[in-house]
Amino acid sequence: MSVLEENPDSPSKKRPPRWSDIWLKKTKPLKHVVFAMQLQSLASRDPRSQTLIPHFANIDRTLLLSDELLLKILSKLPLSQRNPNSLVCKRWLYLQGRLVRSLKILDWNFLVSGRLITRFPNLAHVDLLNGCLFSPRNSGILLTHRMVSMQMRYGNCSNWELLEENLLPVEVVDGGLQALANGCPNLRRLVVINTSELGLLTLAEECLTLQELELHKCNDNVLRGIAACENLQILKLVGNVDGLCCSLVSDVGLTILAQGCKRLVKLELSGCEGSFDGIKAIGQCCLMLEELTICDHRMEDGWLAALSYCENLKTLRLLSCKRIDLDPGPDEYLGFCPSLERLHLQKCQLRSKKSVRALFRVCEAVREVVVLDCWGLDNDMFTFASVCRRVKFLSLEGCSLLTTEGLEATVLSWLDLETLVVVSCKNIKESDISPALATLFCNLKELRWRPDAKSLLSSSLMGTGMGKKGGKFFKRT
Known part of the structure; x- marks a missing residue:
């Protein structure tokens, strides 16, 4: 019986499939x-x-x-x-x-020519602040402000005249906003200066997802356009800026804003005027407002009492305010913010005892107090903070008039205090620390102590067990 040899090329003999054939079958x-x-x-x-x-x-x-x-x-x-x-x-x-999702525009022609939309079709955050200024190139004079930076032809005019001279006309800015709105319907954040009501209305109609807006050189008329942005959640208004621009935002504009933007979560008013009525309207209409920042305000006396209408407010920041409220009114009309958790004061002038006392009374529910480089905070002023019984976090920096005695008189009344930060307060001396204050230091969860450059407290506490009671720790800085 003969044995037939199998032909390897015969169609009846199939080779086993390779893994590459299986993997690439449908790819x-x-x-x-x-x-x-x-x-x-x-x-x-x-x-x-x-x-x-x-x-x-x-x-x-x-x-x-x-x-x-x-x-x-x-x-x-x-x-x-x-x-x-x-x-x-x-x-x-x-x-x-x-x-690319975020972009700062420096050349206005790049926007109006359509190249911006073609090059970056998916923009969500756009900053037009510097793009709204035209200035000569290769100039040897540069004007720098916290808000803008631009070149200038000559230096014999005021900053205000220089900004007005170099700002694009309102009609041009509105045209750029229309081009931006048509090309970026998914825009979420915008920074712009010197626009009008019509420009913002176009933006509100086309960009329904706009959530954050920063508007410089704002006035009451412009706020009519902002009120159409129904989904706006974060808003910064810059009105009057000393030495740079002058615009009026009063109770009229704040009321228009409050009635239109009812979903606001964060609001910053910089250089704005107003009074009790404007802040009250915001508190009554903007029920979701959680953070309010007031910078260099020009508000009339009595506005502090309106903060009690902001029932869900959690954070209050006062920045660069020359005064707080010289005539806040009687205590029974002040009220307080029941949900307030954080009070931040930075570069404010705390000259009036009446206004400081009213401020802490309105903020008596706070749990975090931060005072940074505020002039005038002495022992008497800081005593008014004793009304805030629920404070857990206290940070003092640059308070040169406050002494150890004034600090002790207040912090010993705060039974819930957990964190204490004292930095660059030259009149707080380690030699004046009493046994009661030292005991408080032992029970803190965190202590950052550097009242002056010669502070030796952190090194002198080594080996004593202070700051480590109950598993808590002492943090050196």
């Missing part, structure tokens, strides 16, 4: 990639074949990937590689532009 783009890699390997082995397949050996393999897939890959790379990646080719430049 057409990957087949092209593998094919190109095989051709490149063949060309590297046989130099004669390089002349036969030059096109396949030098192919750009990223062309086999769709824009969506390549976009996902590029989005995973670090931000530091975005600029180098955009130089690879025009396609990568376009895709990198789609990844």
Whole structure:
């Protein structure tokens, strides 16, 4: 009986499937990639074949990937590689532009020409502040302010005249806002200066997702346009800025704002005028307001009492205020903010005992008090803070008039105090620390003590166990 030899090329004999055949069965783009890699390997082995397949050996393999897939890959790379990646080719430049979400505009023509929308179609945060200014290039004079920085032709005019001279006209700014709104319907944050009601109305109609707005050189008329932004949650209004610009925001504008933007969560009023009525309207209409910042206010006396209408307010910040409230009225009309947790005072002038006393009374429910570089906070002023019985965190920095005795008189009345920070308060002396204050230091969860550069408390406490009672710790600075 003869044995027939099997032919390996016979169709009846099937070879076992390879893993690559199974993997690439329904992945057409990957087949092209593998094919190109095989051709490149063949060309590297046989130099004669390089002349036969030059096109396949030098192919750009990223062309086999769709824009969506390549976009996902590029989005995973670090931000530091975005600029180098955009130089690879025009396609990568376009895709990198789609990844940009935040941009500061310096050239207004870049916006109105349409190149901004073409280059960055998915912008969500846009800053137009410096773009609304035109100034000569290669000028030797530079005006720098906390708000803007620009070049100027000559230096024999005031800052206010210089800003008015270099600001784009309102009509031009409105036209730019219309172009931005038409091209970026998903805009979420905007910073702009010198616009009008019409410009903001266009923005409100086209950009329904706008949630954060920072408006400089604002006035009551402009606030009519802001009121149309129904989904606005974060708002910063800059009215009068000393030495730079002058605009009026009064109770009329604050009332319009309150009735239109009822979903506000954070509100900052800088250089704004107003009184009890304006703050009361905000408290009654903006029921979701949790954070209120007032910077360099021009408000009339008696406005502090209106804070009690902000029932859900959790954070109150006063920045660079030359005065708080010279005539807050009787205590029975002040009320207090029941939900307030944080009170921050920074670079304020605490000259009037009546206003400081009223402020702490309105904020008697706070649990965190921060006083930073405030002039006039002496022992008598700080005593008014004793009414805040629930304080857990206290930070004092740059309070040069406060002494150890004044600090002790108040903090010993706070039974819930857990954290104490004392920095650059030159009249607080370690030699004046009483046994009662030292005992308080032992029970704190955190103590940062550096009243002056010569403070030795942290080193002198080493080995004594102070600040470690009950597993608590003492933090050196």
